[in-house]
Amino acid sequence: MEFAFPMNSTRPRLAPRKLPIQARSTHTVDALHAAAVQVLIREGLLRCTTTRIAARAGTSVGSLYQYYPNRDALLRAVLERHIGAIAAAVEAACRRHQGSSLAEMAAAIVRAYLAAKLRDPAESRALYAIADERDGASIAARGRERIAAALAEMLGSAADAQFEDIETVSAVVAAVLTGSVLIALRGPAADGLIERLGTELVTLMTAYLRASAKSNPKGVTMPETRPRRGRRSPPPP
Amino acid sequence: MEFAFPMNSTRPRLAPRKLPIQARSTHTVDALHAAAVQVLIREGLLRCTTTRIAARAGTSVGSLYQYYPNRDALLRAVLERHIGAIAAAVEAACRRHQGSSLAEMAAAIVRAYLAAKLRDPAESRALYAIADERDGASIAARGRERIAAALAEMLGSAADAQFEDIETVSAVVAAVLTGSVLIALRGPAADGLIERLGTELVTLMTAYLRASAKSNPKGVTMPETRPRRGRRSPPPP
Amino acid sequence: MEFAFPMNSTRPRLAPRKLPIQARSTHTVDALHAAAVQVLIREGLLRCTTTRIAARAGTSVGSLYQYYPNRDALLRAVLERHIGAIAAAVEAACRRHQGSSLAEMAAAIVRAYLAAKLRDPAESRALYAIADERDGASIAARGRERIAAALAEMLGSAADAQFEDIETVSAVVAAVLTGSVLIALRGPAADGLIERLGTELVTLMTAYLRASAKSNPKGVTMPETRPRRGRRSPPPP
Amino acid sequence: MEFAFPMNSTRPRLAPRKLPIQARSTHTVDALHAAAVQVLIREGLLRCTTTRIAARAGTSVGSLYQYYPNRDALLRAVLERHIGAIAAAVEAACRRHQGSSLAEMAAAIVRAYLAAKLRDPAESRALYAIADERDGASIAARGRERIAAALAEMLGSAADAQFEDIETVSAVVAAVLTGSVLIALRGPAADGLIERLGTELVTLMTAYLRASAKSNPKGVTMPETRPRRGRRSPPPP
DNA sequence: CATGAATGAGTCTTCATTCAT
DNA sequence: GATGAATGAAGACTCATTCAT
Numbered sequence: 001m002e003f004a005f006p007m008n009s010t011r012p013r014l015a016p017r018k019l020p021i022q023a024r025s026t027h028t029v030d031a032l033h034a035a036a037v038q039v040l041i042r043e044g045l046l047r048c049t050t051t052r053i054a055a056r057a058g059t060s061v062g063s064l065y066q067y068y069p070n071r072d073a074l075l076r077a078v079l080e081r082h083i084g085a086i087a088a089a090v091e092a093a094c095r096r097h098q099g100s101s102l103a104e105m106a107a108a109i110v111r112a113y114l115a116a117k118l119r120d121p122a123e124s125r126a127l128y129a130i131a132d133e134r135d136g137a138s139i140a141a142r143g144r145e146r147i148a149a150a151l152a153e154m155l156g157s158a159a160d161a162q163f164e165d166i167e168t169v170s171a172v173v174a175a176v177l178t179g180s181v182l183i184a185l186r187g188p189a190a191d192g193l194i195e196r197l198g199t200e201l202v203t204l205m206t207a208y209l210r211a212s213a214k215s216n217p218k219g220v221t222m223p224e225t226r227p228r229r230g231r232r233s234p235p236p237p
Numbered sequence: 238m239e240f241a242f243p244m245n246s247t248r249p250r251l252a253p254r255k256l257p258i259q260a261r262s263t264h265t266v267d268a269l270h271a272a273a274v275q276v277l278i279r280e281g282l283l284r285c286t287t288t289r290i291a292a293r294a295g296t297s298v299g300s301l302y303q304y305y306p307n308r309d310a311l312l313r314a315v316l317e318r319h320i321g322a323i324a325a326a327v328e329a330a331c332r333r334h335q336g337s338s339l340a341e342m343a344a345a346i347v348r349a350y351l352a353a354k355l356r357d358p359a360e361s362r363a364l365y366a367i368a369d370e371r372d373g374a375s376i377a378a379r380g381r382e383r384i385a386a387a388l389a390e391m392l393g394s395a396a397d398a399q400f401e402d403i404e405t406v407s408a409v410v411a412a413v414l415t416g417s418v419l420i421a422l423r424g425p426a427a428d429g430l431i432e433r434l435g436t437e438l439v440t441l442m443t444a445y446l447r448a449s450a451k452s453n454p455k456g457v458t459m460p461e462t463r464p465r466r467g468r469r470s471p472p473p474p
Numbered sequence: 475m476e477f478a479f480p481m482n483s484t485r486p487r488l489a490p491r492k493l494p495i496q497a498r499s500t501h502t503v504d505a506l507h508a509a510a511v512q513v514l515i516r517e518g519l520l521r522c523t524t525t526r527i528a529a530r531a532g533t534s535v536g537s538l539y540q541y542y543p544n545r546d547a548l549l550r551a552v553l554e555r556h557i558g559a560i561a562a563a564v565e566a567a568c569r570r571h572q573g574s575s576l577a578e579m580a581a582a583i584v585r586a587y588l589a590a591k592l593r594d595p596a597e598s599r600a601l602y603a604i605a606d607e608r609d610g611a612s613i614a615a616r617g618r619e620r621i622a623a624a625l626a627e628m629l630g631s632a633a634d635a636q637f638e639d640i641e642t643v644s645a646v647v648a649a650v651l652t653g654s655v656l657i658a659l660r661g662p663a664a665d666g667l668i669e670r671l672g673t674e675l676v677t678l679m680t681a682y683l684r685a686s687a688k689s690n691p692k693g694v695t696m697p698e699t700r701p702r703r704g705r706r707s708p709p710p711p
Numbered sequence: 712m713e714f715a716f717p718m719n720s721t722r723p724r725l726a727p728r729k730l731p732i733q734a735r736s737t738h739t740v741d742a743l744h745a746a747a748v749q750v751l752i753r754e755g756l757l758r759c760t761t762t763r764i765a766a767r768a769g770t771s772v773g774s775l776y777q778y779y780p781n782r783d784a785l786l787r788a789v790l791e792r793h794i795g796a797i798a799a800a801v802e803a804a805c806r807r808h809q810g811s812s813l814a815e816m817a818a819a820i821v822r823a824y825l826a827a828k829l830r831d832p833a834e835s836r837a838l839y840a841i842a843d844e845r846d847g848a849s850i851a852a853r854g855r856e857r858i859a860a861a862l863a864e865m866l867g868s869a870a871d872a873q874f875e876d877i878e879t880v881s882a883v884v885a886a887v888l889t890g891s892v893l894i895a896l897r898g899p900a901a902d903g904l905i906e907r908l909g910t911e912l913v914t915l916m917t918a919y920l921r922a923s924a925k926s927n928p929k930g931v932t933m934p935e936t937r938p939r940r941g942r943r944s945p946p947p948p
Numbered sequence: 949c950a951t952g953a954a955t956g957a958g959t960c961t962t963c964a965t966t967c968a969t
Numbered sequence: 970g971a972t973g974a975a976t977g978a979a980g981a982c983t984c985a986t987t988c989a990t
Contacts, residue, residue, distance in 0.1 A: 060972045132366045141424045171430055172437045179416025187378045200409045207444035297955045534951045606840045615898045645904055646911045653890025661852045674883040681918035771976045
């Protein structure tokens with residue numbers, strides 16, 4: 001990969017011929033990611049071998065090693081991409097809800113996180129396995145830190161509350177959200193916890209945030225107890 | 238069990254012949270459990286091999302297979318014992334708090350669960366790895382079901398609340414408790430989430446239970462909104 | 475085993491006390507033999523382990539090693555007993571048919587061998603597996619030699635024939651009988667070769683013996699050319 | 712196969728890319744076959760382990776498993792190749808002797824089978840061991856069926872005989888030929904049965920075929936009763 | 949004498965990684 | 970750059986045999 005364009009500098013703009021290679025690279029990488037996830041789902045972490053991944057991706061082991069120094073690097077990359085996407089989704093939601101009420105915020109992050117995590121439940125479920133490997137935990141932790149940071153900033157802007165220890169509250173919200181969904185996704189699908197979790201977590205988060213809030217800083221009446229699904233309601237004229 | 242025949246020496250060659258054998262057996266089994274946990278802690282699930290476990294236990298692979306049909310059976314047994322102990326601790330706490338207030342109940346189960354889980358944090362942390370293996374998840378799920386069932390019974394007896402859907406509330410409490418502690422234990426010890434989690438989870442659970450309660454059944458004024466940071470505040474005069 | 479009664483001569487008839495031991499010994503040995511055969515049938519040679527044999531025999535490995543120095547010795551003993559029984563049956567038949575006609579002899583030995591071998595077809599089939607082990611072949615060979623020797627003596631007494639090379643003929647008859655039955659027993663039961671083999675081998679052996687006989691020594695007319703399918707027809711008046 | 716592209720050098724980078732791979736493959740597979748046979752001969756079935764086979768073949772266990780899913784598959788392949796060759800030899804002989812006399816046919820198949828089986832006596836001897844393993848018997852049976860089928864067709868074309876139950880006769884001939892040679896090869900080389908078996912089996916088969924033939928269909932006088940010891944005797948004047 | 953737990957060498961098999969083509 | 974055959978260390982598991990009880 002490092003020498004893919006040895007002549008690059010000498011022929012600045014003449015060779016779109018080289019682009020396909022670039023494209024192929026990203027294509028291969030994407031294929032490897034997707035393949036890794038599929039193999040992980042179908043075969044489990046132990047049988048998620050380089051050969052199988054390469055085969056499912058339609059390449060060879062050799063090519064896999066062209067892009068990743070070893071198996072764990074690939075798996076780590078897959079996990080990072082997944083967790084990055086989740087974190088980004090939550091960050092976006094947090095940004096969109098700056099200045100909202102606690103209830104709206106609670107609803108927003110629960111919805112955002114669940115939506116991201118349940119886009120492909122099988123994938124999410126399978127990736128938990130990687131998170132147990134040495135470095136997986138730290139990747140997951142990094143993701144949670146991003147979420148907590150975004151939460152902290154959002155909560156700081158709450159229209160109807162102020163917090164003494166916003167860091168702790170954010171970290172707890174992140175841990176509870178993250179952890180309970182993990183439990184629900186990993187557990188036997190039969191108990192249907194995941195479905196009920198959406199509503200319950202909104203209640204739970206709202207209640208927790210309110211309980212943790214210093215006070216109602218602006219004397220605003222709390223609008224609603226059960227924040228509903230739907231975009232933010234427009235500010236009253 | 239060892240003293241089933243205290244008069245052993247006077248009756249030289251009778252039934253007790255089998256006892257020393259069982260004593261040896263129990264010893265070996267215990268050693269294997271302990272060794273499995275230690276290897277799991279020190280080396281991780283992947284390097285937690287039969288050879289290493291046997292070596293750390295001071296026996297041979299052969300002996301391991303005398304007591305367990307395969308590696309996974311041993312690990313499962315270790316996990317089962319651990320989770321069984323946790324579940325038992327929570328069940329006991331739930332029994333002790335029949336008829337208490339929601340706030341007391343919340344505090345009780347959080348304390349009980351954390352105490353059990355933090356008795357040996359390294360062990361708890363390490364055992365999460367097993368829960369990812371195929372059958373580990375179901376063992377964990379079974380433990381959570383025991384917890385949820387105990388919670389349901391306790392909550393049904395609450396002095397100051399009634400619930401519409403006690404099953405869901407219990408399941409959610411179990412998932413949140415279980416999941417958030419998992420996250421905290423697994424994450425980098427540096428962030429010290431575990432310490433703060435005790436207090437926060439009490440706030441959170443109290444708030445959630447109140448928010449989920451149908452109504453104040455006996456017209457009792459809810460005593461306090463924020464029982465956090467420090468023990469419960471004295472009852473209002 | 476050889477010294478079970480070292481004091482035998484000195485205490486001629488006083489100690490039936492020792493008999494139970496003897497009895498138990500033979501009983502255990504018999505049980506081990508039977509168990510070995512059963513395990514061999516049910517599990518195959520590879521899974522025919524000392525532990526399994528002892529278990530099926532209702533004893534312990536330790537006891538097994540009281541009677542046999544190692545696994546192979548037991549297996550060899552089992553094979554020897556089986557082959558000895560077969561050889562004895564054939565020897566008896568040969569003795570019974572001294573002076574008979576070739577046709578009668580042929581029928582007799584085929585019948586005797588098949589009867590012995592098919593008394594317990596599963597056992598016979600299973601024991602072929604042992605015969606492949608180093609020493610098994612020589613045990614089988616010894617059995618065949620006994621058969622060949624008995625045949626030679628019987629053939630030498632034939633009423634209606636004389637042989638130039640009786641050793642060769644006997645050895646060939648033994649090999650053909652032994653070998654074809656082996657093939658039939660080992661092959662897929664579906665083809666039903668075993669059933670037809672009885673009749674055919676009589677024809678075949680009769681024909682071979684006649685073809686190998688030097689001449690009709692006493693001017694006796696050969697009674698029948700095809701003694702097959704059905705019992706021998708009575709001699710024409 | 713190696714020379715499928717003799718002009719290889721002129722067309723540098725095309726389809727043949729896969730050929731050298733196959734060449735290597737074939738080489739490895741052949742080496743494994745040969746090694747398996749040698750180890751089987753030298754060490755016996757029990758000590759014929761994957762490691763030893765790979766070592767003798769000059770490769771690694773890994774390579775063995777690249778071509779065979781497990782040890783038994785390799786051994787089965789070896790046995791199949793051997794038995795296939797034998798069967799083919801007999802089939803060819805049968806085809807060559809369509810329309811011959813029974814005596815010629817008998818001589819032909821005995822000669823063909825023995826020649827094939829004795830090309831490498833040690834190999835033949837060793838391979839009998841595989842035939843005892845579960846699937847080995849069915850492979851051997853399949854070989855015998857091919858032989859029996861070829862025999863049936865040949866016998867149907869006999870110039871001097873007709874058969875009532877040609878299937879049975881063929882099956883018996885196959886079993887007797889196969890079985891007696893097995894016995895002779897497996898037995899102690901000392902008794903020299905194999906050498907004499909050639910002549911004897913011709914006598915035996917001829918006698919059996921004649922005895923089994925319905926009648927002399929064309930009124931031809933049976934030329935000779937004893938073609939044994941030495942080549943055929945001169946026709947009677 | 950009987951028992952059966954302990955032993956550990958030895959089997960099969962898998963898989964990350966390399967490297968010749 | 971791509972390929973996939975080769976490698977061999979390492980893992981799970983079995984079993985004959987011993988020996989303390």
